[in-house]
Amino acid sequence: xxxxxxxxxxxxxxxxxxxxxxxxxxxxxxxxxxxxxxxxxxxxxxxxxxxxxxxxxxxxxxxxxxxxxxxxxxxxxxxxxxxxxxxxxxxxxxxxxxxxxxxxxxxxxxxxxxxxxxxx
Numbered sequence: 001x002x003x004x005x006x007x008x009x010x011x012x013x014x015x016x017x018x019x020x021x022x023x024x025x026x027x028x029x030x031x032x033x034x035x036x037x038x039x040x041x042x043x044x045x046x047x048x049x050x051x052x053x054x055x056x057x058x059x060x061x062x063x064x065x066x067x068x069x070x071x072x073x074x075x076x077x078x079x080x081x082x083x084x085x086x087x088x089x090x091x092x093x094x095x096x097x098x099x100x101x102x103x104x105x106x107x108x109x110x111x112x113x114x115x116x117x118x119x120x
Contacts, residue, residue, distance in 0.1 A: 009087040010069055012080045017069055022046050024071065040078055044071040 007020035011030065018026035023046075027039035036042075046063070047070035063069055069080040 007089060009089055010063065010080075010083050011085040011087065012069070012083060015080065017041060017080065019046065019069075040073045041069075041071045041080075044073055044078075046070065047072050047077060 007018060007025070010017040010019060014030055015036075016026075016028040016030055017024055018028070024039075024041040024044050027036040027041055028034065029036060063083055063086075065084070065086065066082050068082055071078045
């Protein structure tokens, strides 16, 4: 069972999209490990999310492997390349968006479970 403090990391060919509560909270370049403070997906909900009666975002459909992520930015759709992997991680306080994440230096320290591991 997923803990409330967990969030998902959607990995595409070039980018990691960190999503908590169906909202993008961080974008990182997979090649360089640099956080992208100006990415248009930041602070945007997934396109298939709606607000429930309690004011919380709920997803109509959780993106799967092979699907692109889709965000609504200024009334237009921002679509990523297909999802290659989905990881669940514990929430990390990375501080200001310009500060590097502890995972940028030591990705092996991040507790995570990939869908491929759960299927085995």
